[in-house]
Amino acid sequence: MKRIDTHTHPKISKHFAFDPASVTRMxxxxxxxxxxxxxxxxxxxxTGFWSIHEHLERTYPCHGGVFRADGLALxxxxxxxxxxxxxxxxxxxxxxxxxxxxxxxxxxxxxxxxALREFLDVTEYFEIARIGAHMFRRGKELGKFPTNDLRxxxxxxxxxKDFGTELMLLAQARALGLPIVAGxxxxxxxxxxxxxxxxxxxxxxxxxxxxxxxxxxTGFGTHPYTPLRVKAAKSLKTIxxxxxxxYGWRITGGTPRPVISTAGA
Numbered sequence: 001m002k003r004i005d006t007h008t009h010p011k012i013s014k015h016f017a018f019d020p021a022s023v024t025r026m027x028x029x030x031x032x033x034x035x036x037x038x039x040x041x042x043x044x045x046x047t048g049f050w051s052i053h054e055h056l057e058r059t060y061p062c063h064g065g066v067f068r069a070d071g072l073a074l075x076x077x078x079x080x081x082x083x084x085x086x087x088x089x090x091x092x093x094x095x096x097x098x099x100x101x102x103x104x105x106x107x108x109x110x111x112x113x114x115a116l117r118e119f120l121d122v123t124e125y126f127e128i129a130r131i132g133a134h135m136f137r138r139g140k141e142l143g144k145f146p147t148n149d150l151r152x153x154x155x156x157x158x159x160x161k162d163f164g165t166e167l168m169l170l171a172q173a174r175a176l177g178l179p180i181v182a183g184x185x186x187x188x189x190x191x192x193x194x195x196x197x198x199x200x201x202x203x204x205x206x207x208x209x210x211x212x213x214x215x216x217x218t219g220f221g222t223h224p225y226t227p228l229r230v231k232a233a234k235s236l237k238t239i240x241x242x243x244x245x246x247y248g249w250r251i252t253g254g255t256p257r258p259v260i261s262t263a264g265a
Contacts, residue, residue: 002036002204003221004075005196007089007133007157007183014046020055025189027069033193033223037066037073037204039183041089044078044101044108053094064205065093073204079133083113086142089157089183091213092128093206100126116145120152127206129213131181134159135169143172151176155213158220160184160195181213182220193223 010022023040030038042052053076060067060074067074077091078100090100103122106112114122123130132142132153142150150156156173158166158180173180182195200217201208212218 002199002201003034003193003196004037004039004073004199004204004209005030005035005184005186005193006039006075006077006091006131006181007041007079007159007185008038008192009042009079009185009187010040010052011042011046012187014043016047018048018051018055020059022189023052023055023069023074026186026192027072027074029189029192030072031070035072035193035196037075038192039075039077039089039091041077041079041091041183044080045111045113049078049109053097057094064203064207066204066206066209075204075206075209078108080108080119081113082119083115084145086116086140086145087133088119088153089131089133090123090126090128091131091206091209092126096127100128116149120149124152127210129210130154131213132156132178133183134162134185135172136165137162147176151178153178154210155179155181155216155218158182158195160186160191179213179216179218180220181218196221196223 008026010026011018026038040052042049056067056074056076060069065076075091076094076097077089078097080088080090082088100123101108104112104114130153132150134140135142135156137159156169156178158169160183170180181197184191184194184196186192198219198221199209199212201212
């Protein structure tokens with residue numbers, strides 16, 4: 001059995017530039033918690049989305065479509081904005097993600113938001129796992145869609161930020177006949193692993209991960225101090241965004257650094 005956080009963000013905000021050091025911090029936290037892997041699922045439309053995967057390709061060895069960092073698996077993925085107001089997680093090889101990006105009327109990385117049925121139709125035969133994210137989050141509910149559409153997902157997600165909805169999610173997944181996975185939805189390393197997927201597989205390769213999810217050989221785990229870690233991470237994210245907005249500090253996902261103006265020098 002492998003423990004994998006299937007929903008993490010390498011950037012504290014999708015509007016910020018990507019800082020490679022954020023991946024290093026995420027890896028350290030994941031290893032400290034005893035995780036076997038984390039999926040890097042930044043929003044497809046985030047600023048410089050592809051710079052994340054380009055960094056992975058330059059920096060870490062890749063086996064079976066998965067990158068390796070100090071014994072931890074880094075699984076390529078993305079979060080897709082659905083036009084009606086919902087999100088989906090996709091996990092797959094980088095080449096498959098690039099093909100997916102170009103499969104719509106406009107690239108997903110340029111901000112295109114497909115309708116749910118369009119997303120499901122286009123991705124039907126891609127070699128990816130399609131996961132319904134944060135099922136009951138206000139304003140982003142997947143639960144508002146018809147059951148016939150929801151059943152086309154490969155799994156539903158127990159999200160690390162959505163406390164008190166776990167039983168509802170488990171009941172919904174059972175009613176739809178779908179497996180469950182779990183992810184922290186971390187935008188800060190402190191939140192990594194608060195929820196994570198238990199995968200009954202002997203290896204962490206893309207094909208094995210996709211197959212395990214689709215066959216329903218999954219469960220979910222929770223680490224201690226989950227509410228405290230989520231609230232702390234959310235506060236740090238808010239503070240960082242306020243500093244950037246109010247003081248013009250250049251934020252890349254790590255330590256805020258003031259921008260030094262050279263005007264008039």
